Amino acid sequence: MKIFAKIRFYWGATVISLNTAVLMIPALMLFNKHKSTIVHHINRLTLFMMGGKLAQEGTMDPEADMFVMNHQGIVDIVAMEALQNNHLRWVAKKELFDALWFGNLLRHGEMISLDRSSKAGLLKLIKDVKASKEVLHRPVAIFPEGTRAKEQPLLNFKQGTKMIANKLGLKVQPVIITGSKWVLNEHDRTGHSGTVHYKFLPTIDVSKAEKNWFETLHDDMQKAIDDEYANDHRSR
Numbered sequence: 001m002k003i004f005a006k007i008r009f010y011w012g013a014t015v016i017s018l019n020t021a022v023l024m025i026p027a028l029m030l031f032n033k034h035k036s037t038i039v040h041h042i043n044r045l046t047l048f049m050m051g052g053k054l055a056q057e058g059t060m061d062p063e064a065d066m067f068v069m070n071h072q073g074i075v076d077i078v079a080m081e082a083l084q085n086n087h088l089r090w091v092a093k094k095e096l097f098d099a100l101w102f103g104n105l106l107r108h109g110e111m112i113s114l115d116r117s118s119k120a121g122l123l124k125l126i127k128d129v130k131a132s133k134e135v136l137h138r139p140v141a142i143f144p145e146g147t148r149a150k151e152q153p154l155l156n157f158k159q160g161t162k163m164i165a166n167k168l169g170l171k172v173q174p175v176i177i178t179g180s181k182w183v184l185n186e187h188d189r190t191g192h193s194g195t196v197h198y199k200f201l202p203t204i205d206v207s208k209a210e211k212n213w214f215e216t217l218h219d220d221m222q223k224a225i226d227d228e229y230a231n232d233h234r235s236r
Contacts, residue, residue: 008191012050012184016074019046021101028108035109036087043081050075051193052183054083058200062086064173065133066165070154070221070236071143075180079196080141089138091125112140122160129164150187152229152236154222162214169207174217175200176224178234197234199224 019042027038047054052075060067067088069076077090090106094115097103106113112128115121132138144157165172176199181187183194201220204213228234 002190005190005192008051008193009184009189010191012075012191015046015049016078017101019049020105025101025104025108028105036085039081039109040085043078046078047075047082047196050183050191052079053195054079055179055195055197056083056200057197060084060086060200061171061173061203063171064139064203065168065170066129066140066142066161066172067175068142068144068161068172068217068221069175070177070225071145071148072177072181072236073148073184073186075184075196076143076177079180079183080175080177080198083198087138088141089132089136091140091142094121110136116146122163125160126164126167129170130168133168133170148186149236152225154218154225157214157218159214165206165214171203171205172217173200173203174221176221176228176236178225178228178232178236181235197228199228 023045024038024042027042028035031038069080081088089110089112091112091114092106094113097106097113112125112132114125129140132140142161144161145155146158147155149155164170176197178197178199179194180196182192183196184191201224204217206213210216225236229236
């Protein structure tokens with residue numbers, strides 16, 4: 001059976017790459033005013049072609065300025081865009097903007113580039129998030145672990161997320177993602193049909209929150225991840 005899981009992985013990777021290059025990037029270039037709708041519908045098609053489904057628990061807060069999520073792989077993004085149509089502005093490392101296809105997608109989608117090797121990178125990120133809130137009116141999506149995790153425990157969250165939220169007084173909604181690694185596991189190079197689950201936790205108004213809100217957020221997300229594994233046998 002493992003050979004089929006390998007085949008499904010390469011099929012899924014091919015679908016994501018081709019739909020991005022052949023459908024999404026040209027559509028974004030031609031229909032600039034409909035970016036959110038384009039990204040939403042093409043990602044729904046992509047997930048369907050991969051054999052993936054969606055499930056949501058809780059409500060996505062329309063007033064949230066930032067969505068904080070755990071991260072396992074590219075399906076986290078594909079499925080999140082397929083789930084909703086709120087014109088999210090994703091924070092991605094600078095190196096991805098240099099990639100041939102996905103770099104074009106990020107640039108035409110007006111996503112946020114983060115240079116983690118530069119001290120000026122955090123200042124730029126603050127400026128970009130502020131513009132997202134006050135000028136573009138687009139919520140920001142970020143993975144505070146900073147990288148794809150292999151195991152159940154969350155990695156330590158990068159403090160830059162906390163600093164930005166504190167400085168700008170953001171409303172932050174944590175989101176738990178489970179099941180995406182089953183659909184496409186980039187570490188083991190396996191793929192399966194399955195459901196990606198998104199659980200929206202209560203929003204935190206940082207301007208009114210306790211000083212340790214960020215640490216509490218991490219612990220609450222870990223508890224929700226552990227509960228889903230224990231009760232529903234879904235790993236993150």
